[in-house]
Amino acid sequence: MAIIIGIVSLLPNFITGVEIKNQVSNVKTGDLYNLFLVYFVAAIVISMVIIIFSFKRSSKKDRPRVVFLISGILIMTVLASITNLILPLITGNNYYAKFGSLFTLFFVALTAYAIIKHSLFDIRAVVVRSFAYIFSIMTIAIVYAFIAFGVLGRFIFSSGNVQVPLQQQFANTILAVALAFSFQPIRRFFERVSNRIFYRDRYDAQAVIDDIGRAMASEIKINLLCNKVASEIMNKLNISAADIVVLQKNELIYFTKNIKAKLNENEIKDIYELGNRTIYIDDTNSSSKIKLMRSLNISLSVPLRTKNSFLGYLILTEKQSGSTYNSQDIKTIKIISNELSVALENAKAFMEIQNFNETLQDRINKATKSLQKANAQLKELDEAKDEFISMASHQLRTPLTTVKGYVSMLDEGDFGKLTNEQKQSVDLALDGSNRMARLIDDLLNVSRMEAGKFYIEPTKVDLIKLVQEELNLLQTMAKSKKVSLSAKLHINKLHALNLDENKTRQVVMNLIDNAIHYSEPPKGGGRVEVSLAEKESEVIFKVIDNGIGVPKDQQSKLFTKMFRARNAKEIRPDGTGLGLFLVKRVVEDQGGRLIFESKPGKGSVFGFAMPIHNKIKIDNTAKRNLNKGSSK
Template identity: 30%
Template structure:
């Protein structure tokens, strides 16, 4: 034993060196005193000190006792428990075999009338052979529970940790699984994980076995100490070794304060394992002492070093996953809030739009009556109902009449928009001869075209066209709008109107002119409310930008398609729409007549409760 203690002095840790020091001191003191008083002094006939021979053994026993109590030399608790365990095995086996021997002796002697010690011995030998190993395993498992001496397989432990770190992204589950695995393998009573946050502060991410508040107290304010310590000594920090070195004066340049080291020692903490990721300290794992009282050996520290690398990468991945998951939750909440705000805003806009439409409808109705009266009186004056009109006044009345007609057209557009957007537009669905409808529109606009020396022609189909189901009056408005715009925005050339049946079951109406043309940017916004092409206001100042918007709404009701094409400004344009021959699948009907209901305050309060 003494030889083994002194063998490899430089290779053992500070705890073993301290053990060796006290064993060497006790053995040397005992040996020197014994040699002096029992051999050397008697040679010169000095016998007075021979009585000190036996008391000198106290040097040896005292040193060994101090090494046992202070540096865990020869773990007496383990020896006592193991001795008791094997004693229990001997006692149980002896008792069981004694009972079996007495039973067999009784059976053979009393029942069979035989007394054969040889036969009993053979049977007992068979029983010992069969039941000794299972009994020993049971006793050993029981002693392992008390002694915590069961060893682990390093390869199996590393593989198990690798499986956990590679298959777990949940941060809490990862730390809980790693903690359970390591404490079970090392029989440790506590484990904690402290990580470095973005502000370079330590915080407790996981703890097991610590009294309340202890782990946080140890971590709080000790960030700089940890950083400096692991910068100087990047390996695993074994608390007992560092404490002993400091007490022995072997390493006085520790960055860890003696008070902190004493506090960790009092909390039965054994090792601090740094977690590094690309030479950056991201945290530490603190593990308590083994329940068996044994120190962490070189195999334990080597396994912890390997495991720490795997754990550091896995913790970083889990934190990134948690951060991304948290960001997704925050983003989800923000989207939900924004969506709710948009819904409220949209509802408010719808309310305002409904109010606006209602106002426009009322205003248009109120305007249409006086405009109609004005139109009537001007017609009567022109027809000389009130006498002869001077030519100069007649020309001015014609201008007033045209302006009044434009206002009536604007009011009609506003009323159409109001009806369409509020769902109060009236539709009458019937098969329609679109060619005859187009003939009427062309004939009504030919005088305007001739005034500008424009050729307005309608192409006659080679064969009769099918009659689609439409609202004739609404379709007339769209055709009138297309051809009227072509006449207004064409200064010279021709306007070609055509209708054709498409194989897909659609009827197409198109108007091609040689007018001012449009850019792609203008076409993109052409069918929006109050939108007019660039430069159109210079050609036709009275336009409102509502006609094409109303035309698109009417075509949409017919479940058709509307569009415009142009090769560029000054190169003419083509306006067209296509409608299904069978008519729309969903046909708006005449809305029910709405009645005004006046409710009392009591009724409104009752509805609010519901």
């Protein structure tokens, strides 16, 4: 449209003439001039509509800039319309039109204020570009003039004629073409020079963001993270000082101490009052906050927050170059602050986990000390108990041996023949004495284990004979319990084994004795079956009963010291929990292995498998950890 108006303005009917009257020039317009007036008004209206719509869509930060721009255009348009349009139509002369151009000063002044105060445009970019183009053109013009008129015209093609020789014209043309091609390199040279002058603190924003992002990723502790990021921001953005203030519910968690060495409580509260938006020292919308920032020597304050929490502030002083923060600086710093907020939230979560771990570790240490103290006390009690058992066993053994000897003499008729009723009573007394003797032997063996003096003393043992003798001794007790005790010895002859006869006898007796006691007589009666068989290179001894069995949840503890299953305590409250513990120790120390199977309510199988060529343990000095039982 402007091109059309420009063409129309050349036609005779646009401006018909100029009349000078009383030293005042009056322009006489034609009919086509009305088209220009319509264009002028339409351009003003459309421009204002566009600016108003831009104002509505603009951010809170951009609106002051647009307001100054609209104000400048309105003042200029209204006043210029009065002097250049309305008054000429009313008075019929253009005397006041000469004042119209002066009103553009309002537009220029308000636009300049918006540029300087509110960064309407990056004026440095305009200056730099203008500097580059002006000096490029000046350079080309000077070079062309010097060569064309100085060198070529004066020295080479000098003829004294006013008319330029054809050869010089041709040379000038070649020179002009050469200089035209050199324009871009010259322009780039002056751009580099102008950038060094006007953009001394220029940086690659993406590279800065990437570098600081890598610094954030390399640290998880709040203090190291904050110090490293603050240092990177100062170095990469050429800022005099930068601090990161980490807050939590008005309390200071960490402060990097680059701007100030220390923040007191009032200053912490003041910083917290900076709010949730970015504030620049030249922002006139928050005068009280600007005053606060000046008192703290802060030029830019950026809040650190995520979607769910407020974390603190990134506060910056002036730039080292003394220049103001431009739009690129603030945009870059906002991106960095967003990444820093996420990094700080992760660091705070790590700190909370670390604090929880430290608290938990402290509690664990205290609990461990309590357990160690309790364990030491239990060990003392256990030692006292073992000492008592050892002493009591030794004290009981001598009188029990005497009692057992006299009862044996009675049973054998040394004091006269006994009646059947007397014989039965003496047998019961002898059986009780034997059981008491076995209990004392168990207690003494445990005492020896505690002292590290439990020895295996191997000799050649006839296992068939040993088992048969124990069966004979236990028959009386089996009858008294109404339990059928039978044996299946599938070996007619067995090579003598290297065993500790007394301890092996104790193992056999303990297994058969337990089977008798825990075989409750059902309708068909209690039943215990003892078997001895040879399989491959092992001799296998088993005691099978139809008794109460062992609960599954307690089977793993059955061979540990002093342990008794729940149902066993109900059947035999006077048990000690030492028998099976000793069985395990004796069998394994002689190179054998335990046999155990059980179904609760249906019975159990106890026994051992002993290699024919068994290897006896000879390291008898090592003290075993009996509190845990055997770990094999």
